[in-house]
Amino acid sequence: MSANVFLARQDLAACEPNLAKIERSARLAHAIVDDLMALARGEPAHAEPVPLVDLLLLAREVLPEPGAEFVDAVAPPALHVRAHPGLAARLLHALYDNAIRASAPRRPRVVTKAERVLEPGAARVAIVVADDGPGVAPEIAETLFEPLVTRTAGGTGLGLALARRIVDAHGGSIALVPTAEGGATFRIELPAGEAPSVSRT
Numbered sequence: 001m002s003a004n005v006f007l008a009r010q011d012l013a014a015c016e017p018n019l020a021k022i023e024r025s026a027r028l029a030h031a032i033v034d035d036l037m038a039l040a041r042g043e044p045a046h047a048e049p050v051p052l053v054d055l056l057l058l059a060r061e062v063l064p065e066p067g068a069e070f071v072d073a074v075a076p077p078a079l080h081v082r083a084h085p086g087l088a089a090r091l092l093h094a095l096y097d098n099a100i101r102a103s104a105p106r107r108p109r110v111v112t113k114a115e116r117v118l119e120p121g122a123a124r125v126a127i128v129v130a131d132d133g134p135g136v137a138p139e140i141a142e143t144l145f146e147p148l149v150t151r152t153a154g155g156t157g158l159g160l161a162l163a164r165r166i167v168d169a170h171g172g173s174i175a176l177v178p179t180a181e182g183g184a185t186f187r188i189e190l191p192a193g194e195a196p197s198v199s200r201t
């Protein structure tokens with residue numbers, strides 16, 4: 001929003017598009033605060049079927065510089081989760097934000113794989129997010145999801161604590177996956193959602 005106010009001031013005659021962006025950002029910020037307050041009050045997340053590809057795009061709308069090279073493997077492409085769209089996007093955003101900040105000034109490659117969990121009777125989707133940055137410092141690997149655990153300059157250590165609250169509110173799970181190669185890999189499980197059926201009447 002501040003960036004758009006700055007741009008609007010440069011050229012008052014041409015500021016209309018920037019004002020529209022500020023309005024949209026303010027609405028988004030308002031919705032995020034409302035959702036987080038509800039989460040803090042312990043209210044269950046209002047879940048609905050959401051296409052996973054939509055969540056990935058929503059999660060990447062605002063990311064720090066220099067961004068990342070994203071590679072997605074969503075199978076099948078129409079895979080849905082049953083989630084609160086704003087909160088689930090926030091959860092993925094926390095992972096992408098961390099991958100970019102941990103890799104700075106390098107631009108990381110971030111691979112997101114999603115598929116149904118292949119266990120009999122499991123109605124869950126597994127989302128694995130892997131980056132090629134420096135990896136999580138071993139001394140915080142055990143406490144990563146607790147509030148205020150941080151090794152990042154300017155970080156508050158709330159991103160992953162919030163991510164865990166969000167998966168808990170959905171009855172899902174999140175974990176750091178040990179890997180032989182470098183980088184950090186996180187695995188999330190969320191309830192699967194069916195695509196809404198199209199009425200033929």
Ligand SMILES: Nc1ncnc2c1ncn2[C@@H]1O[C@H](COP(=O)(O)OP(=O)(O)OP(=O)(O)O)[C@@H](O)[C@H]1O
Pocket residue numbers: 094095098099102131133134135136137140144149150151152154155156157158159160161183184
């Ligand atoms: N992809 C990653 N690669 C390397 N380290 C990571 C990664 N993700 C998390 N970490 C480490 O875990 C710490 C905690 O992450 P978390 O998102 O909870 O807090 P933060 O990023 O420090 O602050 P905030 O998210 O509140 O701005 C980070 O400071 C970082 O040291």
Ligand SMILES: [Mg+2]
Pocket residue numbers: 094097098155158159160
């Ligand atoms: Mg973070």
